[in-house]
Ligand code: MET
Ligand SMILES: [Zn+2]
């Protein structure tokens with residue numbers, strides 16, 4: 001792929017790099033700068049702009065392009081504005097400089113997850129507006145905080161607000177994941193995040209003695225049971241080429257806590273796990289399984305949930321779903337091959353689907369290594385621009401889906 005010199009850079013790429021330089025990085029994102037950025041975009045594009053403060057300091061910015069038929073439900077284009085932290089020493093370039101190399105790769109935190117998508121939405125709307133188009137359905141773009149830490153001060157609150165209901169969303173697009181091949185991945189459901197902390201209590205004492213019934217011994221048993229389950233799920237995935245990552249349950253041991261000194265056996269220790277539960281799992285039985293692993297480890301082993309999503313939803317990917325029909329038709333017309341999958345991670349789509357709005361997770365990024373949350377997250381400018389083209393075709397189709405039976 002070739003790229004133009006800095007002087008001839010495509011203005012959409014320049015805008016993308018400008019947004020990448022705003023430090024909306026967890027755990028202290030500069031949300032104020034992001035909101036100001038989107039307000040300015042609204043002003044320049046002549047779009048409506050609404051700010052909804054869902055919690056103190058947490059603003060959802062909504063940019064609106066009204067449709068010609070207000071009786072119809074709207075299209076919601078969602079993106080989150082926060083990005084995950086970086087290990088700066090592992091990056092080839094400053095992750096908040098949006099450096100572009102001589103080949104056209106833009107290095108930045110958020111280049112894939114998901115600042116690209118926010119700008120691609122905006123640039124597609126800008127193009128369509130400049131060309132003088134109008135569509136029956138209203139298009140809303142929502143720019144939300146807090147997704148990377150769970151969405152509890154972001155989309156989870158927003159979907160409960162009257163301002164959200166007033167948008168009358170009929171269908172939503174949200175983030176997906178890049179695909180290294182020529183194909184594009186589209187997500188129609190998600191695994192449910194369950195964040196579980198197991199706390200083990202036992203007999204304390206001197207570090208030189210063979211103390212029985214220690215917190216560590218019992219915690220070890222639970223860790224072993226859970227890691228054995230992990231291995232089983234991994235084998236299931238490996239042995240069946242038809243299964244994709246999102247179709248099995250994953251778990252990682254992500255934290256171990258406890259202890260005060262080398263020679264003191266602690267009375268309490270804990271282990272934290274990030275489970276991602278597949279949508280077809282019997283949640284009640286699965287929770288009982290977790291409880292029984294704790295019980296089998298001995299007395300005084302308990303678990304608590306820091307996150308426990310219980311409402312997985314599936315957006316149909318057949319022609320019974322008029323939104324899917326419109327989406328997939330455009331992809332077919334553009335010769336894009338789609339790989340429908342279950343999202344292995346969690347996104348704000350889960351809150352949107354849970355209030356009854358069908359949603360697809362789609363980041364129009366193909367021929368791109370998956371680098372979200374990784375060092376040297378980057379995106380080629382040509383792939384970014386192709387994504388703008390794709391939305392420029394998708395939006396007219398989605399915003400022109402004829403009245404649904406429920407709308408007539
Ligand atoms: C479980 S909260 C969502 C945070 C992030 N998107 C993840 O999947 O880890
Ligand atoms: Zn994301």
Ligand SMILES: [Zn+2]
Pocket residue numbers: 084113148372373
């Ligand atoms: Zn992310």
